[in-house]
Amino acid sequence: MEIESLAKTNGEWLRGSGPEADIVISSRIRLARNLAAFPFPNRASNYQKTEIESLLRGKIQDLELDNKLEYLSLSSLSTLDRLFLVERQLISRELAGTEGPRGVALGPLETLSLMVNEEDHLRLQVMRSGFALTEAWQIINQVDDFLEKKVTYAFCEEFGYLTACPTNVGTGMRASVMLHLPALEFTKQLDKVFRALQRINLTHRGLYGEGSRFSGHFFQISNQVTLGKSEVAILGEIQSVIPQIIQYERQAREAWKSENSKVLQDRISRAYGTLRFATMMTSDETMELLSYVRLGIHLKMIEEVDIHTVNELFIQTQPAHLQKLLGANLDGEERNAARANFLRSRLRNSSDSNN
């Protein structure tokens, strides 16, 4: 697989299609699974990890899917390529950062990714654009069922699936929805929303998972509890609360637009003007400014640029994506200059074709 060719597309997340795409970026489900015959990765020797990888890689290739999965061995990838896959939400920062035999099998549309020897032997992940947990669940459940026929998972009747970290025991499932909540953040209502989520055992994280900073007003909402409930019950809980958050954000946007229309319009237009003309631009500032432009498009407050371009720019201006697209290794300051240049050029083209 050519990472360079991936760089030119958006992948599944940020495709910007799917239900409620103005607020829900993507829906993701992952399952943690381990082979009964081996110790968890943090206790396994490199030799055992090689065996695990070889075994799982074989079974993964037997999966009966429309398109074959492609397996990438992480140790054969450069640091830049690994970072690229993290930015694309196809592998975790943990898989990118650790040592030893490990890899990821990817589907052609980047909907499905299977990580081998991450925290658990196997991490299955399905991602869908928009609010589509049910569809994601159908796919991942099917893949999981298939693999379960081929290998013996570590499973006990009392708890369910056994995992390296106790917080995943049971279903081994984490279902998450990535939301774009600029209006709730700006009107300082997010804390209230997050506190309410906590009371029903849902947690929130930044764009790149646990410990990552909040960036571009993107937030992932996911379940905290994996034990004592069925997958369908957990999904049901998330699915019932997300529409409420969507509604809050919509209300906040409308209120903001009707009460502070001029301030909002100015903020959106300035964000666009800065993206269009700055000659140095950090990744963080890019996310923040693109976030306002994205909001502006959905509120029909900006016409110079289309949503497709903005969604592409969110991912293509990330450090590794930018370097892959430009075919060069760049240090921080060079990247800031290259990023600004890339934004200027892409936004100018988009403006020319929209006017």
Add this chain to the structure above:
Amino acid sequence: MEIESLAKTNGEWLRGSGPEADIVISSRIRLARNLAAFPFPNRASNYQKTEIESLLRGKIQDLELDNKLEYLSLSSLSTLDRLFLVERQLISRELAGTEGPRGVALGPLETLSLMVNEEDHLRLQVMRSGFALTEAWQIINQVDDFLEKKVTYAFCEEFGYLTACPTNVGTGMRASVMLHLPALEFTKQLDKVFRALQRINLTHRGLYGEGSRFSGHFFQISNQVTLGKSEVAILGEIQSVIPQIIQYERQAREAWKSENSKVLQDRISRAYGTLRFATMMTSDETMELLSYVRLGIHLKMIEEVDIHTVNELFIQTQPAHLQKLLGANLDGEERNAARANFLRSRLRNSSDSNN
């Protein structure tokens, strides 16, 4: 005289021509004169002020100039029109703000303006674009000589011309040069320059004279001493120091450009981007941003806009100018929206014709 027609031009200051126009905006000389037969304006009755105005107005109309001066009675002007003349540097804030019979005679190119019943009975002012104190002096001296033949000025052999405020006694002359010093300000060298000026009895003020805030990195340097020296000696002192300040600013610009080229370029480009797309814009922010764009043009770091447009925008975005140009009375928030709109449209046109 139609104030509306003035609004469409730049007047003499900010014409952007004249010697050293990249740094020296304009040179201005004013002379304070009083009629021996009347008390100073602050002690004169309204009846006496009417007499003074009538007398001086008649003499001013006798001036043998290429073009007749036009006399505007301030009390017949609206607040907006008075503010317009202040923004244009044709009258002082004091003349605009006080009551009673008072006025100004203006030359067609706005080089010459003669204020009647300001702090003194007569204030003569000549303004030239660029560094041109000698030329300004030649004109004002000629006008002053002519008037001195027609009226009896308050003058004593020991001190010279007598004025309402003791700080003007002697020559009654204030010579000032308006400088654009963004690099010295940004590199924090201005204080040093101003302290040095103070030691040789030169003072600095903001764009709109005494007590006005520093805006758009514009500074007026002028003489503090009017007593005990001839006009030519005072002019000589200013004329000898200005080239040094010009040289400091040029050095600061070059150093800034060579050491922090990327930061400077980014700042200039962002300023332009914000001016080009913001939808709300205060007068102060406009000055600050236009200042960076002006610097960018002179450093050949921006191509989207020409210096003529930027110089025009400095004056045309001032509150009264904007309202005169748009033919509407606007409150603060309406003005900020109208100003942003005006900037967007003018800069877009300039960009279209420069590309």
